[in-house]
Amino acid sequence: MIKKFIFGKPFETEAVIAEIPTEQGAVPYFTCDTAKGIKFTLNLKKSDAVYGLGESVRGINKRGYTYSTFCADDPNHTEATRSLYGAHNFIVVEQKDRVFGAFFDCPSTVTFDVAFTKADELLITSDNTNMYVYIIDGSTVYDIIRQFRKAIGMSYVPPMWAFGYTQCRWSYLSKDEIREVVRRHRELHIPLDAVYLDIDYMERYKDFTIDEKNFSDLEGFAKEMKAEGIRLVPIIDAGVKIEEGYDVYEEGVEKGFFCTDKNGKPFEACVWPGMTHFPDFLNPEARRWFGAKYKILTDMGMEGFWNDMNEPAIFFSQNSVDKTAQMVREKASKDEFTIDDFRELQGYLGSRQNCEEDYSGFYHNTPCGRYCHKDVHNLYGYNMTRSAAEGLKEAEPDKRFLLFSRASYIGMHRYSGIWTGDNHSWWSHILAELRVLPGLNMCGFLYVGADLGGFGCECSRDLLLRWLSLGIFTPLMRNHSALGTRYQECYRFENPEDFKHIIDLRYRLIPYLYSEYMKAALNSDMYFKPLAFEFPEDEIARHTEDQLFLGNELMIAPVYTQNAVGRYVYLPEDMTAVRMAGGNLTLTEMEKGHHFVVIPENEVVFFIRKDKCIPLCKAAESTNELNTNDLELIGTGSEYLLYADDGTGFDFSNPDNLKLLKK
Numbered sequence: 001m002i003k004k005f006i007f008g009k010p011f012e013t014e015a016v017i018a019e020i021p022t023e024q025g026a027v028p029y030f031t032c033d034t035a036k037g038i039k040f041t042l043n044l045k046k047s048d049a050v051y052g053l054g055e056s057v058r059g060i061n062k063r064g065y066t067y068s069t070f071c072a073d074d075p076n077h078t079e080a081t082r083s084l085y086g087a088h089n090f091i092v093v094e095q096k097d098r099v100f101g102a103f104f105d106c107p108s109t110v111t112f113d114v115a116f117t118k119a120d121e122l123l124i125t126s127d128n129t130n131m132y133v134y135i136i137d138g139s140t141v142y143d144i145i146r147q148f149r150k151a152i153g154m155s156y157v158p159p160m161w162a163f164g165y166t167q168c169r170w171s172y173l174s175k176d177e178i179r180e181v182v183r184r185h186r187e188l189h190i191p192l193d194a195v196y197l198d199i200d201y202m203e204r205y206k207d208f209t210i211d212e213k214n215f216s217d218l219e220g221f222a223k224e225m226k227a228e229g230i231r232l233v234p235i236i237d238a239g240v241k242i243e244e245g246y247d248v249y250e251e252g253v254e255k256g257f258f259c260t261d262k263n264g265k266p267f268e269a270c271v272w273p274g275m276t277h278f279p280d281f282l283n284p285e286a287r288r289w290f291g292a293k294y295k296i297l298t299d300m301g302m303e304g305f306w307n308d309m310n311e312p313a314i315f316f317s318q319n320s321v322d323k324t325a326q327m328v329r330e331k332a333s334k335d336e337f338t339i340d341d342f343r344e345l346q347g348y349l350g351s352r353q354n355c356e357e358d359y360s361g362f363y364h365n366t367p368c369g370r371y372c373h374k375d376v377h378n379l380y381g382y383n384m385t386r387s388a389a390e391g392l393k394e395a396e397p398d399k400r401f402l403l404f405s406r407a408s409y410i411g412m413h414r415y416s417g418i419w420t421g422d423n424h425s426w427w428s429h430i431l432a433e434l435r436v437l438p439g440l441n442m443c444g445f446l447y448v449g450a451d452l453g454g455f456g457c458e459c460s461r462d463l464l465l466r467w468l469s470l471g472i473f474t475p476l477m478r479n480h481s482a483l484g485t486r487y488q489e490c491y492r493f494e495n496p497e498d499f500k501h502i503i504d505l506r507y508r509l510i511p512y513l514y515s516e517y518m519k520a521a522l523n524s525d526m527y528f529k530p531l532a533f534e535f536p537e538d539e540i541a542r543h544t545e546d547q548l549f550l551g552n553e554l555m556i557a558p559v560y561t562q563n564a565v566g567r568y569v570y571l572p573e574d575m576t577a578v579r580m581a582g583g584n585l586t587l588t589e590m591e592k593g594h595h596f597v598v599i600p601e602n603e604v605v606f607f608i609r610k611d612k613c614i615p616l617c618k619a620a621e622s623t624n625e626l627n628t629n630d631l632e633l634i635g636t637g638s639e640y641l642l643y644a645d646d647g648t649g650f651d652f653s654n655p656d657n658l659k660l661l662k663k
């Protein structure tokens with residue numbers, strides 16, 4: 001049962017697509033105060049849990065911190081970070097005598113103080129007094145999540161090949177460098193399905209152009225790679241370079257498709273290409289225009305895209321440049337340039353990236369009128385990605401494309417997946433990834449994954465092995481690293497066969513992972529589930545936040561600390577431990593309870609639930625070569641309901657897609 005309440009005149013975010021009538025009366029459960037901004041308060045007992053908030057730091061139970069949902073280009077994902085790239089305002093509150101969900105549909109910042117300031121209070125605030133609030137009643141946490149997921153529409157489904165292992169680097173600078181990456185993988189028989197093109201494939205970072213020096217005949221190159229079983233996946237950034245003669249820029253200006261400043265001129269800010277304009281993705285015509293451009297690349301054989309810098313990220317604006325110049329002039333004309341002057345300038349410059357003043361300084365031309373960006377900030381990446389998805393659908397209606405975005409809002413899950421942005425090669429980020437996954441699923445984002453090995457900092461061999469041991473279970477499995485860091489393709493490290501064995505296991509699991517993904521998408525279910533949701537009566541399970549269920553059959557418990565020889569695992573029921581060592585699998589029955597499981601860094605252990613079994617196929621070097629008809633069932637159960645389709649089209653409800661496999 002979902003109830004919808006209205007405050008002020010909300011912007012239609014199209015997050016919820018179900019028709020739900022607006023209620024009169026007060027929002028249940030919360031005390032609401034609209035004297036200054038908007039404020040919802042709820043008393044919490046120590047045993048109450050609050051789940052959700054999608055892409056956010058810290059635990060699965062969100063108690064104990066304050067989170068702000070403001071799509072943020074912030075590469076420092078620490079415990080202190082309040083906002084990451086996505087804005088996902090959905091929570092489920094689980095109390096002794098009741099459980100309910102709440103979605104605050106508001107495109108600017110909403111702050112969730114979850115028993116942080118006051119240990120017994122959940123306080124939700126926003127300066128924006130225009131929002132819809134949805135309250136969802138149900139019998140269990142799952143029931144609420146399913147209702148919410150139905151209301152927001154079916155999650156994006158990628159092509160099946162997008163479950164393969166993929167490799168990225170900022171940047172591979174030429175076709176030859178990519179050839180070498182592919183050659184090394186193939187030579188060592190490390191499976192690989194795609195290589196990403198980061199910003200350097202473009203001509204000076206201009207969207208929908210190609211650097212003709214290093215990436216000439218991209219179409220021919222895509223064909224060459226395809227013959228090797230490799231897809232190319234280019235990046236598209238939000239900002240369009242200001243440059244006379246560049247058609248995307250000129251068309252955008254002529255048609256009025258860029259965001260404008262307060263005087264109605266296209267807003268200017270610096271991102272990778274230098275000074276850019278931002279397409280006005282909240283204008284449906286601009287969205288259509290930009291989305292149609294993806295065809296330039298699909299015509300060259302590109303089968304996937306990643307949309308980046310779409311919070312949007314702003315290094316600095318023209319306004320900041322003008323103000324800095326003025327400050328410098330003023331200070332230089334003084335008799336003495338003091339330390340205070342220096343600090344003031346330094347402080348000013350340091351505060352210019354992604355600053356509020358800039359987000360308040362440009363406007364969107366939407367069907368509901370002109371809106372200041374800051375009031376609709378969280379919809380920008382969402383609508384960029386919607387633009388891409390709609391453009392791709394128009395270009396090739398019967399084909400699934402790989403598409404994922406950095407910034408997001410609920411609603412975008414219907415169009416694409418996300419990756420969790422610029423993490424670091426830190427052990428704590430393995431655990432952070434594990435913990436963020438169920439929250440993302442609650443909000444509809446099923447096709448998700450982190451930069452495996454870590455984007456920033458230097459990656460070590462053991463870190464990559466351990467991270468891949470989690471990554472083999474995430475729908476998006478991509479190794480990516482930043483400019484200037486140590487190269488971290490698997491073959492750069494000693495004993496590459498260890499990496500091969502781990503990634504081989506991923507390929508053996510693909511029929512199962514794909515099947516569970518599709519069931520989650522089609523049934524508004526979660527792919528990753530906290531133990532707490534499956535065993536709400538088991539106090540230990542409720543507090544286990546470093547293990548997850550995957551689909552209906554598996555439990556994963558990856559190692560996320562350095563120099564560990566294994567880890568403690570809690571089994572809430574009897575399970576079968578599956579160990580992959582040197583490419584061989586062994587199965588051991590284990591009893592419910594606590595165990596220390598020895599897991600050397602080149603081995604993977606996962607668990608099959610009681611009376612369940614999963615299908616495994618033979619390993620292959622790319623998804624093209626997977627034989628999904630030759631499946632073996634492992635586990636104590638006797639049958640598994642497999643979902644398998646052609647992996648490329650949209651015939652999801654064909655009854656032939658479901659097959660009951662029996663031992």
Ligand code: GLC
Nearest residue numbers: 169170198199308406421422
């Ligand atoms: C951003 C992206 C990162 C990419 C880089 C260069 O930092 O998050 O993935 O490699 O930009 O395009």
